[in-house]
Amino acid sequence: MSWEENVRRVVPYTPGKQPKAGEKVIKLNTNEFPYAPSPKVREALSKIDPEEFRLYPSTTAEPLTSAIADYYGFKADEVFVGVGSDDVLSMAFLTFFHSKLPVLFADITYSFYDVWAEVYGIPYETIPLSSKFQLVKEDYFRANGGIVIANPNAPTSLCINGGLSALEEILQKNPDSVVIIDEAYIDFGGETALPLIRKYDNLLVVRTFSKSRAFAGVRIGFAIGNKKLIGYLNDVKFSVNSYTMGRPVIALGLAALSDEEYFKESTKRVINTRERTKKELSGLGFNVLDSQTNFVFCSHSAKRASDIFEELKKRNIYVRYFNKPRIDDHLRITVGTDQEMESLITALKEILCL
Ligand SMILES: *Cc1c(COP(=O)(O)O)cnc(C)c1O
Numbered sequence: 001m002s003w004e005e006n007v008r009r010v011v012p013y014t015p016g017k018q019p020k021a022g023e024k025v026i027k028l029n030t031n032e033f034p035y036a037p038s039p040k041v042r043e044a045l046s047k048i049d050p051e052e053f054r055l056y057p058s059t060t061a062e063p064l065t066s067a068i069a070d071y072y073g074f075k076a077d078e079v080f081v082g083v084g085s086d087d088v089l090s091m092a093f094l095t096f097f098h099s100k101l102p103v104l105f106a107d108i109t110y111s112f113y114d115v116w117a118e119v120y121g122i123p124y125e126t127i128p129l130s131s132k133f134q135l136v137k138e139d140y141f142r143a144n145g146g147i148v149i150a151n152p153n154a155p156t157s158l159c160i161n162g163g164l165s166a167l168e169e170i171l172q173k174n175p176d177s178v179v180i181i182d183e184a185y186i187d188f189g190g191e192t193a194l195p196l197i198r199k200y201d202n203l204l205v206v207r208t209f210s211k212s213r214a215f216a217g218v219r220i221g222f223a224i225g226n227k228k229l230i231g232y233l234n235d236v237k238f239s240v241n242s243y244t245m246g247r248p249v250i251a252l253g254l255a256a257l258s259d260e261e262y263f264k265e266s267t268k269r270v271i272n273t274r275e276r277t278k279k280e281l282s283g284l285g286f287n288v289l290d291s292q293t294n295f296v297f298c299s300h301s302a303k304r305a306s307d308i309f310e311e312l313k314k315r316n317i318y319v320r321y322f323n324k325p326r327i328d329d330h331l332r333i334t335v336g337t338d339q340e341m342e343s344l345i346t347a348l349k350e351i352l353c354l
Helices: 039-046 050-054 064-072 084-096 113-120 163-172 194-198 227-238 247-258 260-283 305-314 338-351
Strands: 079-082 103-106 124-127 146-150 179-182 203-208 221-225 286-288 295-300 330-334
Touching (some): 064 247, 079 084, 103 113, 194 221, 260 295, 260 338
Parallel strands (some): 103 124
16 A cells, blocks of 8 residues: 555646746737736735735735625625636635536536546536537536536637527526636626626626736636625635735735726727737638637648647747647637737748748
8 A cells, every 4th residue: 555545636737838937938828918907006016015914814805805896786795706716716616516416518618627626526527519619508408516618718719609698598497506607708708697697596607807907927816696605605715725815916906906997998909909810810821710808719721730839839939739639720829919919920921831
């Protein structure tokens, strides 16, 4: 008998490659925001007083939780704040998926869902998207231990066909399980499920500051749902680690949330760049899916995705390639600044000999 027999062994999630310090790359591989956060964040940062670091923070990340609640028109007890939405989703899996029936999610979606299911020992089943990478709502009209849907989806960049009414149908057919909608990219397109929270007490909507608020390095995510759901989520969180969010992060989150003008303007810029990039990539022979996110998912008619990926890497341009069934002919490319996308297009022309 070896101690290794008692180890909880898992195959971890593989994040996109991070450049080494000082390495100059065009980083289009982890869907980070290409612009700095609001100037109000810098101002808030300069006002943080280390004197307060002696004291534990609020266990519920107040006053950030209340500010998020106000912003979206909910009450503080309907909001749960975590250290990025990965933390929120992980806690939600642990809290709500405690059935013997399998949790359902798509075969092609955020690749952390099956990792959490594995580490927590949650039974799950992946449901194939259609050949056009669309979710088939009828596949979710069956007994299950929970449902997770990323809308818009990653890495496909697509919104659910049929929009909010399709999601509502799934909710109507599943009153006995918790349905999580992961809206990491909703600020770049698609319809939010937040209004459905008033009608369905089993709906949890998860969001993040990482993508649209340029906060990937700060780590803020949150969930909104019925207060009973949020209560259960807090019970589990307080049983694992009650002080997850530090005081500086709470202060910076408040500042980011307070600058609506900057948020609107900067997300619009990314959307405009995305639309231009879609056209340019199509012009180079790429089949580009109709992205509603801050990345595009595309395949090329003549050259293998893995080859393009390697060639781009040689030119210090990082994109994401998934060596997985059904999508190994695709690339996921984050929308960067206009200048970064121009460099990408120039490199691609060279690689494709155009
Ligand atoms: C990026 C992402 C997340 C997690 O982001 P955090 O940085 O942990 O907030 C969650 N879901 C999807 C679909 C994502 O793409």
